[in-house]
Amino acid sequence: MTDSGMFGARGTGDTSGYSGLVRTPASTGSSERPYGSYFDQVADDLERAYPEFSQAIERIVVDCGELTLHVKREKLVAVALILRDSLKFEMCMGVNGVHYPDRTNREFSAVYPLLSLTHNRRVRLEVIVADADAHIPTLVEVWAGNNWHERETFDMFGIIFDGHPGLTRILMPDDWQGHPQRKDYALGGIAVEYKGATIPAPDERRSYK
Amino acid sequence: MTTFDPYAPSRDTTEGTVFSVTGGDWDSLIQEIGSTKEERVVVNMGPQHPSTHGVLRLVLELEGETVTEVRCGIGYLHTGIEKNMEFRNWTQGTTFVTRMDYLSPLFNETAYCLAVEKLLGITEDVPERASVIRVMMMELNRISSHMVALGTGALELGAITPMFFAFREREIVLDIFEMISGLRMNMAYIRPGGVQQDLPEGVIPKIRDAVKTMRKNFKDNTTLLVGNSIWLKRTQGIGYLDLAGATTLGITGPVLRSTGLPWDLRKVQPYCGYENYNFDVITADTCDVYGRFLIRMNELEQSLRIIEQALDKLEKLEGAPVMVADKKIAWPAQLALGSDGLGNSLNHIREIMGTSMESLIHHFKLVTEGFQVPAGQAYVAIESPRGELGASVVSDGGTRPYRVHFREPSFNNLQATSAMSEGGMIADIIGAVASIDPVMGGVDR
Numbered sequence: 182m183t184d185s186g187m188f189g190a191r192g193t194g195d196t197s198g199y200s201g202l203v204r205t206p207a208s209t210g211s212s213e214r215p216y217g218s219y220f221d222q223v224a225d226d227l228e229r230a231y232p233e234f235s236q237a238i239e240r241i242v243v244d245c246g247e248l249t250l251h252v253k254r255e256k257l258v259a260v261a262l263i264l265r266d267s268l269k270f271e272m273c274m275g276v277n278g279v280h281y282p283d284r285t286n287r288e289f290s291a292v293y294p295l296l297s298l299t300h301n302r303r304v305r306l307e308v309i310v311a312d313a314d315a316h317i318p319t320l321v322e323v324w325a326g327n328n329w330h331e332r333e334t335f336d337m338f339g340i341i342f343d344g345h346p347g348l349t350r351i352l353m354p355d356d357w358q359g360h361p362q363r364k365d366y367a368l369g370g371i372a373v374e375y376k377g378a379t380i381p382a383p384d385e386r387r388s389y390k
Numbered sequence: 391m392t393t394f395d396p397y398a399p400s401r402d403t404t405e406g407t408v409f410s411v412t413g414g415d416w417d418s419l420i421q422e423i424g425s426t427k428e429e430r431v432v433v434n435m436g437p438q439h440p441s442t443h444g445v446l447r448l449v450l451e452l453e454g455e456t457v458t459e460v461r462c463g464i465g466y467l468h469t470g471i472e473k474n475m476e477f478r479n480w481t482q483g484t485t486f487v488t489r490m491d492y493l494s495p496l497f498n499e500t501a502y503c504l505a506v507e508k509l510l511g512i513t514e515d516v517p518e519r520a521s522v523i524r525v526m527m528m529e530l531n532r533i534s535s536h537m538v539a540l541g542t543g544a545l546e547l548g549a550i551t552p553m554f555f556a557f558r559e560r561e562i563v564l565d566i567f568e569m570i571s572g573l574r575m576n577m578a579y580i581r582p583g584g585v586q587q588d589l590p591e592g593v594i595p596k597i598r599d600a601v602k603t604m605r606k607n608f609k610d611n612t613t614l615l616v617g618n619s620i621w622l623k624r625t626q627g628i629g630y631l632d633l634a635g636a637t638t639l640g641i642t643g644p645v646l647r648s649t650g651l652p653w654d655l656r657k658v659q660p661y662c663g664y665e666n667y668n669f670d671v672i673t674a675d676t677c678d679v680y681g682r683f684l685i686r687m688n689e690l691e692q693s694l695r696i697i698e699q700a701l702d703k704l705e706k707l708e709g710a711p712v713m714v715a716d717k718k719i720a721w722p723a724q725l726a727l728g729s730d731g732l733g734n735s736l737n738h739i740r741e742i743m744g745t746s747m748e749s750l751i752h753h754f755k756l757v758t759e760g761f762q763v764p765a766g767q768a769y770v771a772i773e774s775p776r777g778e779l780g781a782s783v784v785s786d787g788g789t790r791p792y793r794v795h796f797r798e799p800s801f802n803n804l805q806a807t808s809a810m811s812e813g814g815m816i817a818d819i820i821g822a823v824a825s826i827d828p829v830m831g832g833v834d835r
Contacts, residue, residue, distance in 0.1 A: 244766050244767070245508050245509060245511075245766055245767075245768045246508070247767075247768065247769060249767075271637040272637055272640050272642075273640060274640060274771070274778065274780055274797050274802075275640065275797050275802060277782050277793075277795035277797070279767075279784050279792070279793045280793075292767070292782065294769050294771075294780060294782070294797070296771075296778075298637065298651070298653060301658050301659065303769070303771075305769060324638060324640060325638045325639055325805075326638060326639040326640030326641070326802060326805060327640070328805060329801065329802070329804075329805050330802070333801075350465075351464060351465060352464065352465040352468040352834055352835075353465060353468065354465070361470060361473055362472065362473055362793075366473075368470075368473060368474065368476075368477055
């Protein structure tokens with residue numbers, strides 16, 4: 182099937198659009214050299230500085246003018262240390278998760294945007310883990326500022342960062358059930374109690390899903 | 391417990407005696423605490439303390455007046471904006487992101503829109519006039535945001551007058567926002583592809599006047615605070631964080647520049663055409679609260695310079711489009727700003743309701759369903775008043791975002807509270823937190 186136009190929403194309850202369009206999933210392939218810009222330089226430097234490059238880096242994707250290195254989680258800390266110390270990516274801008282429930286055994290992506298102050302460059306690390314085994318080694322030892330970001334990603338997705346000094350919820354209350362940013366977590370699923378008024382259960386309200 | 395104090399009832403727990411202080415008579419509380427043998431006191435500051443910038447909770451461990459440990463409790467303002475955006479179309483997203491960091495709404499909108507434009511591949515197609523308007527609006531916003539930081543920061547350290555001066559200037563900026571977008575805050579003015587609508591008649595002379603007024607008015611706060619010996623004693627050498635600490639904690643913005651590193655994304659990784667403006671990156675090398683205060687003070691003048699250059703450009707670009715030409719992306723709902731505020735453009739209503747069925751269909755489809763964004767992920771970072779504001783946007787090719795995550799500088803920089811405050815005096819926590827300038831709406835999202 183092909184795209185049949187610019188328009189098309191899928192599964193919405195509140196629009197009456199054409200809805201006949203099939204969305205194309207993102208490519209799963211690797212980009213080919215030359216990557217352009219400073220990306221070849223970064224890949225070469227990392228390959229030189231890190232002997233296990235070919236085992237650790239699953240694929241390299243260049244899209245939208247950004248370089249993404251897909252790293253095996255076992256090698257994440259080693260790659261991060263090389264990137265920080267040899268390639269001068271002094272800063273990690275945190276981590277954020279993405280949940281893809283349709284990707285069997287590869288449900289979660291954890292994405293780390295890195296910044297090099299020395300070379301004025303950016304690169305993105307991506308680690309993919311399964312929902313059943315959502316463990317990623319922590320990078321707090323490498324970049325201390327990742328502490329809260331990892332707590333937030335744990336809070337929102339339930340990804341466990343092994344070795345984190347205090348992996349507790351940060352935005353949601355401590356006794357909260359579930360992880361709100363997962364795709365199977367409904368929007369507005371919590372009944373709110375007001376004095377003397379009742380709120381219909383989520384499944385009886387107007388649907389957004 | 392000797393006597394019952396209605397303002398500070400106490401109860402014994404396994405961890406020691408717990409006092410619940412609700413204000414009022416502190417003498418009896420101090421007496422009671424003094425009568426215990428405990429050296430270490432744990433104080434729960436907030437979540438509603440007046441000087442904790444919104445709803446921030448600090449758990450302090452004290453020995454006497456010395457702080458031995460600080461922990462932050464956040465999340466009180468969490469609204470699930472990122473989750474909500476997954477259920478609305480791409481254009482509606484601006485209405486959500488503008489409410490994250492409510493003191494810099496235009497920065498949130500710009501970061502988000504730049505990321506969406508990157509995914510759409512239309513970064514180059516955004517009209518120049520739209521980019522210049524974005525820059526001008528952002529710099530005005532930087533002034534209003536820095537004014538809150540300076541005013542409340544001074545107020546928290548006991549100086550009341552700077553607050554009045556700061557809010558006077560902020561009011562000038564908010565009036566301009568109201569004239570342009572119809573709203574003082576949370577405008578959703580910057581949209582994917584450009585801006586919501588062109589500048590109204592007579593706004594450029596008004597901004598020129600405002601720039602003149604503000605340049606004169608800024609001196610009021612400068613003379614009050616710069617070199618003031620009380621202010622120096624409360625800020626110099628306080629909240630120390632050096633470059634190594636800042637990089638490992640991912641700190642950006644004025645806090646990073648107070649370590650002497652001239653890192654400003656407007657200069658090093660320009661966006662929206664910032665490379666075409668003349669301005670200086672302000673730094674300090676004191677690594678303390680005073681340095682950060684001076685940086686914010688001096689950045690005001692740089693923002694005024696950029697605004698003046700933007701106004702010159704706008705005069706040359708009179709009548710140029712402010713939205714991408716692609717009608718499949720540009721919002722068709724033309725709005726008009728009347729004397730009674732922002733509303734539907736009568737000409738547009740006439741066209742879709744009276745003359746063209748195709749226009750009506752197009753309007754309906756684009757407004758209800760929205761446009762599609764090619765699958766992929768983009769990260770765009772801009773220099774907000776608080777540092778690197780990064781928008782991570784993921785699309786699956788649909789009409790709604792698959793995932794939006796904001797790398798909020800307030801959220802990240804608040805982590806430095808412990809590093810800045812531990813080992814110092816309890817009173818200096820206030821100055822240190824104020825110098826980070828955290829906005830809890832951005833921290834909690």
